[in-house]
Amino acid sequence: MNEILEHPFKPIVFKDTETLILGSFPSIKSFEKRFYYAHPSNQFWKILEVMTSYPINNLDQKLWLLKECRLGLWDMVRECSRDNSLDSSLENEEVNDIAGFLEEYPSIKKLAFTGKKSEALFKTHFSHLDIETVYLPSPSSAYAAMKFEVKVRAYKKALGYV
Numbered sequence: 020m021n022e023i024l025e026h027p028f029k030p031i032v033f034k035d036t037e038t039l040i041l042g043s044f045p046s047i048k049s050f051e052k053r054f055y056y057a058h059p060s061n062q063f064w065k066i067l068e069v070m071t072s073y074p075i076n077n078l079d080q081k082l083w084l085l086k087e088c089r090l091g092l093w094d095m096v097r098e099c100s101r102d103n104s105l106d107s108s109l110e111n112e113e114v115n116d117i118a119g120f121l122e123e124y125p126s127i128k129k130l131a132f133t134g135k136k137s138e139a140l141f142k143t144h145f146s147h148l149d150i151e152t153v154y155l156p157s158p159s160s161a162y163a164a165m166k167f168e169v170k171v172r173a174y175k176k177a178l179g180y181v
Contacts, residue, residue: 021100023099023111024044026044026115027045027053028055030093031085032093035124036091036124038127038130038178039093039121039130039131040087040131040155041093041094041095041133043094043096043137044095063133066170067084067090068084069171070178071084088178091163095112096113096114097115098111118148130152131154132153132154133158138152155177155178156174
């Protein structure tokens with residue numbers, strides 16, 4: 020049995036955040052770097068950079084982009100066990116209190132899921148919530164079936180940048 024891992028960092032959210040982007044759980048590389056989507060081959064930040072035309076060369080620029088675009092980041096899973104960084108290896112998931120979080124941040128009007136796992140966890144635990152939800156293709160390099168340009172278009176559409 021693998022050890023139980025707790026989520027290593029807090030959500031990124033601002034008073035005026037309108038869309039909360041929810042992943043499943045940080046990768047091993049994100050644990051090491053202590054920040055969301057930190058694996059070098061993960062396309063998340065590059066997608067947002069292309070989508071918004073804002074540079075993201077460092078942590079400050081990433082935070083500025085999120086604030087400027089009224090985006091927040093968090094994950095569905097508070098703690099779990101796993102064998103590797105793939106969502107399919109997550110077990111014994113305990114989910115975050117999404118309902119309570121949305122009450123605390125009433126400016127959030129939309130949830131966007133960066134993968135099937137986070138979307139499925141939301142539907143299992145929070146389908147009763149009355150909030151708009153959208154699916155974003157996984158930015159993981161493991162999801163190579165979709166070309167980068169197609170992912171960018173999907174993010175633009177789902178996040179209202181078209």
